[in-house]
Amino acid sequence: MTDLNLDLGPILQQVAKSDKAAFKRLYDLTSAKLLGVILRIIKDRVAAEDVLQDVYLRIWRNAARYAPEAGSANGWVVTIARNRAIDLVRRKSEQTMPENEDGEDWFAKLAEGRDREGEIMDASSLRYCLGQMEAEKRACVLDAYYEGLSREELAARYRQPVNTIKTWLHRAIAALRACMETNG
Amino acid sequence: MSQLPPLSAEDAAQVTEYVLGTLSLDERIAFEARLESEPALSLDVRGLEQKLAPLAAVGDEVTPSPGLFAKIESAIAGQGTVSNLTVIEGGKTGRDNSTASPVSVALVWWRRSAIGMGAIAAALLVALVGTQLPQQGPQSYVAVVDSNGAQPPLIVHVDLRSGTVLVRPALASVASDKSLELWYIGANSAPKSMGVVENKSLDLKLPADANKSLIEKAVFAVTLEPKGGSPTGKPTGPVVYKGTLIPE
Numbered sequence: 001m002t003d004l005n006l007d008l009g010p011i012l013q014q015v016a017k018s019d020k021a022a023f024k025r026l027y028d029l030t031s032a033k034l035l036g037v038i039l040r041i042i043k044d045r046v047a048a049e050d051v052l053q054d055v056y057l058r059i060w061r062n063a064a065r066y067a068p069e070a071g072s073a074n075g076w077v078v079t080i081a082r083n084r085a086i087d088l089v090r091r092k093s094e095q096t097m098p099e100n101e102d103g104e105d106w107f108a109k110l111a112e113g114r115d116r117e118g119e120i121m122d123a124s125s126l127r128y129c130l131g132q133m134e135a136e137k138r139a140c141v142l143d144a145y146y147e148g149l150s151r152e153e154l155a156a157r158y159r160q161p162v163n164t165i166k167t168w169l170h171r172a173i174a175a176l177r178a179c180m181e182t183n184g
Numbered sequence: 185m186s187q188l189p190p191l192s193a194e195d196a197a198q199v200t201e202y203v204l205g206t207l208s209l210d211e212r213i214a215f216e217a218r219l220e221s222e223p224a225l226s227l228d229v230r231g232l233e234q235k236l237a238p239l240a241a242v243g244d245e246v247t248p249s250p251g252l253f254a255k256i257e258s259a260i261a262g263q264g265t266v267s268n269l270t271v272i273e274g275g276k277t278g279r280d281n282s283t284a285s286p287v288s289v290a291l292v293w294w295r296r297s298a299i300g301m302g303a304i305a306a307a308l309l310v311a312l313v314g315t316q317l318p319q320q321g322p323q324s325y326v327a328v329v330d331s332n333g334a335q336p337p338l339i340v341h342v343d344l345r346s347g348t349v350l351v352r353p354a355l356a357s358v359a360s361d362k363s364l365e366l367w368y369i370g371a372n373s374a375p376k377s378m379g380v381v382e383n384k385s386l387d388l389k390l391p392a393d394a395n396k397s398l399i400e401k402a403v404f405a406v407t408l409e410p411k412g413g414s415p416t417g418k419p420t421g422p423v424v425y426k427g428t429l430i431p432e
Binding site: 049078087170176180 | 197201203204206207208209212230231232233234235236237238239240241242244245247248252253255256257259260
């Protein structure tokens, strides 16, 4: 099943007109990818599927709000999924032990990423600019992004005070954004 | 190029941590409230989200359970019952339609108030019952309350015949040191607590002086309070839902 290799913009525009067939198609194209995104953050399968349902209802409800000027439809869709997963994970007072996936593995995957997806979501400047970051800071950013780790969990994993983690994240993203402005 | 003034360092930091997901729960809720009313901030957030979105594309796929799409369709069509509800409908897309299920509960569409009811608001119309229960017209009202992602949705079911209100969170809960407290705010009145919303159905009585003639002006609100509810009898925490109910 193709995932985000296809520009979802036209399909989303149909969904915005309450086209149920388009909505089903969107689901078929994206649900496995989105569940993957959510599961890496939520980890519990049942809760993750609850979130996935919620995400698709939001997509159904809000498709008309997507504006192409704001960015790619593919980005819009994954952002909803990720945000809802983070909403839920921040509510859990006890996290399960985070997986040991190294932030650097994610970067390697991104670096070898498929070109078509890269074009659709402008991944090339992201790849380049992430590459400019110090490895540890990059790994920290990517752990936050992929696993939805809290500051405290990042602090434990990187053996730094929470305030240091905050500074790492602020500076790394500020530098990333500046880099992408000039390399976009 | 952006025509908006650049964000302060503090705001930029908040944007970073909001998008990455590292804000604490309270901070996240407060920040989402700001997004509703600060377009510059919201634009910046959306921009960063888009820039990082390609990261999401490289992960593994996991096929959802086979019956999942059917549940989504069912929720959209308004055929779900309260016990199965995990998601919400509503918003200002103009796709409002209230489909009253003849059985017990219907999903009701929230309509954002034109007047603007605050940062995190999904406005519904409330019909309230006083000492005389109306014989005609809708006898029960249901709303699924969404605060645009800042909190898990609530399901609120008002039954005029018994004057009870059922409130249930649809997803998992609030932070362990906090409680959600439900308030009824009549026109020109101070908020009256209707109790703390736990992770189970809460039967509440509507206040005795709830008056149907004040329909348009009365509001339900939910605030985030310390565990066990507000210590003062008045709302002390941020409003995370605010709205009114639409009849089925």
